[in-house]
Amino acid sequence: MCALTNHQGFDSRPGSAKFPLSSAGNMEGGIMAFCANCGASLPEGAGFCSGCGKSAASGAGGTGAATAPAQAATPAMTSNVAGALTYLLGFITGIVFLVLDQYKTNRFVRFHAMQSIFYSGSCIIVLVAWGVLWSALFAVTGSLSLVLAPVWIVLRLAMFVYWLYLMYQAYNNREYRIPFIGDLAAKQVGQ
Numbered sequence: 001m002c003a004l005t006n007h008q009g010f011d012s013r014p015g016s017a018k019f020p021l022s023s024a025g026n027m028e029g030g031i032m033a034f035c036a037n038c039g040a041s042l043p044e045g046a047g048f049c050s051g052c053g054k055s056a057a058s059g060a061g062g063t064g065a066a067t068a069p070a071q072a073a074t075p076a077m078t079s080n081v082a083g084a085l086t087y088l089l090g091f092i093t094g095i096v097f098l099v100l101d102q103y104k105t106n107r108f109v110r111f112h113a114m115q116s117i118f119y120s121g122s123c124i125i126v127l128v129a130w131g132v133l134w135s136a137l138f139a140v141t142g143s144l145s146l147v148l149a150p151v152w153i154v155l156r157l158a159m160f161v162y163w164l165y166l167m168y169q170a171y172n173n174r175e176y177r178i179p180f181i182g183d184l185a186a187k188q189v190g191q
Helices: 079-085 091-099 107-140 142-147 149-171 181-188
Strands: none
Touching: 079 091, 079 107, 079 149, 091 107, 107 142, 107 149, 107 181, 142 149
């Protein structure tokens, strides 16, 4: 017997969905049937499985082949990898990890996601303020703004290195808190 059904006409394999099987072997609604032995798809009206050769009919019960094999749930990333990835694209990945169902209860990932949002937001504010300051200085004294160009490069490099450091800390399962921003992020996730 190729199909595993119980007396009520439901697929009885462990971990399978409990959908009623029609007399043709398909799930009600016309979805293709699958062999309960090897998982190969069975065309409508097939008497035997082309993959393993087992009978597609169940015999006395009159029901056909089993429903689609249950897909194994893919395990979620470990919290340290997810925490590091929250920083990858700044506030975008921070928001993504805040709304993903599998991480809504993981305080470590939520903390790093919130801190990523606040860090990238503060970087954007600093860069906009720097751009306004630089534009004003260039309009007033063209040469003074050129003297500040190395400061601009060092500032951007420092932000980049700190961003890498935050990802490194999250990957090593450390809840590193940025001064002020980390405390604000911890309040937001309910610590």
